[in-house]
Each structure stands twice: as C-alpha cells, then as structure tokens.
Amino acid sequence: MFLFILLFLVGCGTGSDDSSSSENESDGSTKDKWVVGTDATYAPMEYMDSEGNIVGIDIDLVEAIAEELGKEVEFKNIGWEPLFPAVDNGEVDFAVSSITITDDRKESFDFTDPYYVANQVILVSEDSSIKSKDDLVGKRASVQINTTGHQVLKDLMGATSADIVASETMPIAIEELLNGNVEASVGDNSTVNEYIKNNPNVNVKLIEDNSFEKEYYGLMVKKGNSELVEELNKGIQAIKDSGKLKEITGFDVE
Template identity: 70%
Template structure:
C-alpha cells in the first residue's frame, strides 16, 4: 500500500471518529433536555385535553380549542410566566400521554380520585362539579335509584361511568359506555339508552344549546361533589408546585371566579 492510500485511509478514520463524537454529544444534549422537561423549567408547556366536553373544553368553529378549562390554564400560565400549547389528545389516550411525557400535564375536567392519585399527581382543586341525570321529558326516572333497571349512557372511564357502575354493577350490560359525552347523550336521544349521566356543567350546557330537544335534568344527593385538578406525571413535583402557585394566585386575584362564575369552596 503506497503512502497516498495510507493517508486517505487515515483521513477517513479521523472523519468517522468525528462523526461518532458528534453523535455522542447530541445524545448528551437530549438527555439534558429530557431532564429539564421533567423539572418544570420549560418556558412552553404542552397541555393535553379531550376537546369534546363543552363548555369546559371543545373545538370552536375555527378549529381552536376553547372553554372554561382552557381559560383557567391560560390564566395560570400567565401568572407563572410560561406559554402553553393545547393538544386535543382524546379522553382515553390522555392518561398514557401524561404518563409517557408526551404532554407536560392535562386539563380535561379531570376529577381528583384516590384511584387516579395512585398513578398521577394532581394540583389543588380549581373547579367543583357533580353528576346529574339527563332524561327525555316525561321519563319515569326521577332519581338515581330509578336507574337500577334502566339502560344508562355514559362517557367511558369518567366519574359518571364509575357512579353508574356503583349503581348497576361493573359488568352490567345496561351500561352504554361511549367515547365522548355528546355520543352518550346521542345514544339516549336515539333510544339506545333511557338516560345519560355526566358532569353538571356539560349536561346543562347541552340543554341550553339545544332548546328544541325536550329534556329534563335530574339532580340527586346520591352524587357527591367532585373536584377537578390539573393532572401531572407522578413525581413531577416542580411543575406541580408551579401550577399550584398559579391556581392560588387566580383564586386570590378573582380571575378564577371571573372565569367560572363562582368561588371555589
């Protein structure tokens, strides 16, 4: 092998080492970014939601995600000095999206429950709600107990689903579980269910926006008050503390009441 070829091989070898070193450096930077992502130090946070739950979170005519929850998060973000970007993830995929770090946190009328707290962290409550029953006008259903031998539509894996399972049994075929609350109401209107159960804010908003549909809302003390919180990946305490700081500030300055129309208890 002559000197010319030896020099060429040596140059190629050095080039390969440079590329490998660059790749190693890129991997280190990626690790640092991942670490920052969990620390709550990011200046822009990705927020997951299920935009099918008017008036809390829904798509407007221009394709924007809007609603009471969205206004609350934007107010919180302003107080803690970060930007937010909302992604319409859907209800069922929302939980793994938070757990896997695909979004920084979630807002979607998520009731704080002991079961959910086993896998996620929640902020202080920012909204109080309760389940109500929606039936066609003239229905013989007048209370929660009247649902026991009826077909009941709910949004799957929501607290509405849970309370109906408590009433009818976890595997009762009379529970019609749908992907969204509007679909649950449609199942009732189409005659596939006798009633629908969901959060009061959503059901009331539906009735208000559909005045030509003859419906009746039934409240019952059987349904306990529920508290919504922002849902964060388990152990992300820095982000949790920041969000709680923002929630506390909008409670104190009156912005939360301005958005929701009532004081938090």
C-alpha cells in the same frame, strides 16, 4: 501513546455530553412553553369552536395560569382515553380536561390543588318516570367511558352490567338517549347543563340527585413530577387571589 491520549480525550468528551444531557432534562416546570393535552368534546369546559380552535373554561384557566407564570402554552386535542398515557409517557406536560381527582387516579398520576367543583346529573326524556339515581337500576343508561359518571353507574348497576352503555364522548352518550337506545344519560352538571342551554327544543329534562357526591377537578401531571405540580399550584393560587379564577369558572374553590 498518541492512541492512548486520543482515546482518553474521546472518553472524557462522551462523559461530558451525557452529564449535560441529564442536567438539561426538563420536568416541565423549567420550560418556557407547556404542551397541554385535553379532550375537546366537553363544552363548556373544553371544546372546538366554529373555527377549529380549542376553547372553554379549562382552556381559559390554563392560559391564565400560563400568563401569571410567564409561560407559553400549546393545547393538543388528544381525546379522553389517550389522554392518560399521553401524560404518563411525556407526550404532554400535563392534562386539563374536567378530570376529577380520585384516589384511584392518584395511584398513577399527581394532581394540582382543585380548581372547579362539579357533580353528576341525569338527563332523561321529558316523559320519563326516573326521578333519582336509584331509579336507574334495571334501566339502560349511557355515560362517557372511564369517567366518574361511569364509575357511579358501575357501583349502582354492577361493573359488568349490560345496561351501561359506555360511549367514547359525552355528546355520543347523549345521542344514545335522543335515539332511544337508553332511558337516561349520566354526566357532569356543567356539560349536561350546557347541552340543554344550547338545545332548548330537545324534549329532555334534568334530574338532580343530592346523593351524588361533589367532585373536584385538578390538572393531571405525571406521577412524581412534584416540581411542576408545585409551580401549577402557585399559578392556581395567584389567579384565585386576583379574582381571575372566579371570573373564569364562576366561583372559588375552598
């Protein structure tokens, strides 16, 4: 009888612990601190300053949302390609990294409301004859791998085209142009414009083609985590209403 009672009590204790553990699982919305992943190679949106800090427009945006919602935030410089599995496996609560909201990505991840508008541009040497994206056909062009710019080149040249040089980061893609390995580099306007601003002596020019579609950045969250998406959207709306979003990004997103 004593052994029976002992086993009964142990069994009850185990069931109680499991229930408590399940109830304490967090979706990120109830956390006091968010861990946020990024690829800090995309100035001015996210990059490393001279002291090794992760800074940029995207970083300021998340910090403003966190302040509005009373959260602490820690940023992790994970890199572009590893960023997606890091969100999916819960290594980070969400990602901010100039991530364009696309139908393809929405199949695997959830996104907040958009907070930034961008478009693709073309960077070429000053003496280049390239005037539009159609002129890229038959020429070698560099781009950051698995970005919307990469998809633009695939649609234009073919998914398996040997003329597409897919680089790990946008700075490396631009280096391919400067080193003469490609005739053009395609990337988001914010990043390419920032490069030109910071390198006024480099002999390059910017090509803007109105046929490039507008792209909308959002915060990327694990699929199904609607509670966190809802909370982040509240934060985005709050800093939009206060004027902080426009102060950070330079404009409001309708």
